[in-house]
Amino acid sequence: MDGNKSFPSDFTLVGLFTHGKASGVIFSVICVIFFMAMMANGVMIFLIHVDVHLHTPMYFLLSHLSFIDMMYISTIVPKMLTDYLAGKKTISFAACTAQYFLYMGFVGAEFFLLGLMAYDRYVAICNP
Template sequence: MTPPPKLFSLTMVVFLVAVSGNTLTILLICVDHGLHTPMYFLLSQLSLMDLMHVSTTIPKMATNYLSGKKSISSVGCTTQHFLYLSLGGAECLLLALMSCDRYVAICHPLRYTVLMSRKVGLMMAVTSWLGASLNSLIHTVILMHFPFCIHHFYCEYPAVVKLVCGDVTLYETTVYICSIVLLLLPIILVSTFYDFILHSVIEMRSTGSKRNAFATCSSHLIVISLWFGACIFSYMRPRSQRTPLQDKVGSVFYSIITPTLNPLIYTLQNKNVAKALRTVLRRDNIT
């Protein structure tokens, strides 16, 4: 049965908003020299991950809506599973490393350019991409050796592993441990850095400085809360407590809604990005 046109239209609207918002963020950071700092370089990497994330899942979903089919080839499923798991893991690592950048900016502002050089920012991005890709490759190779039949939006781990015709207890334990590494450890790292940041902000005498510090961190904290909250809901619950509806809601939230909201959150609350957007728009009007 083909889903109603409204569902397809809603899916495409969300996809276009996500693609437009993340693409605009990346372009603004590239063209505005004032945004050529490690902080905005990491933000551009986050937008790139979100852009690729929605592009990995929504086009196939929309195609299925139009055709009425609910199937995907083995190669397509393997590719989709590897990409979405790589991008999700990379975003977990990147968000944790971005908290380190905020810590240096607020607690050691005079040494920021030394401690957070372009080389360090590049190393953070490379670490996020390579670390998550290696983790995804291992899990994809193991999981795709099982026979399965998927009834889900896309080839996501909870949906795939539920339909494996075999004993996956050992594999699920391995995934649970990896989830702790990719989810809870970054959260601990973020909490540690923000604990230092909070102490530094409390010691500031200027009310304006405190307000600027909180404004600088608020966008990052909102994105972290949305992303890790949805991921923990999807991956850290025991298999016995999951339902297909809950898995679908969780996957839609962190793979579609969060990547769509991220550029809006950062753009609306970041004066430098908003200023760069106004500059670009003015330049286009003049020409």
């Protein structure tokens, strides 16, 4: 009557890397795009930090937007790529929850920052 009451604690990942021949190409494309995005955002932060003329509120907010984009990207993509290389097709409930929490946190931060940037431009135009 009590039977087996075990519940799976992992989610099965399906979809992106299920194609046999194309999965290597998809992996390479995603890896290249990931590293290009990380480098572009890193260069943006570095240039804004180094150049004194760019120490204005607009560029300050842009550098923070680049940082949030770096965190936003690195929340899911590295785990996805390492799981593909390791051959794992599952993710634990705790890891899925952590990724979801971080992803949604960075989405909220990005929306807040974009609203702040819009207000900054409004103030700069209407009250010079």
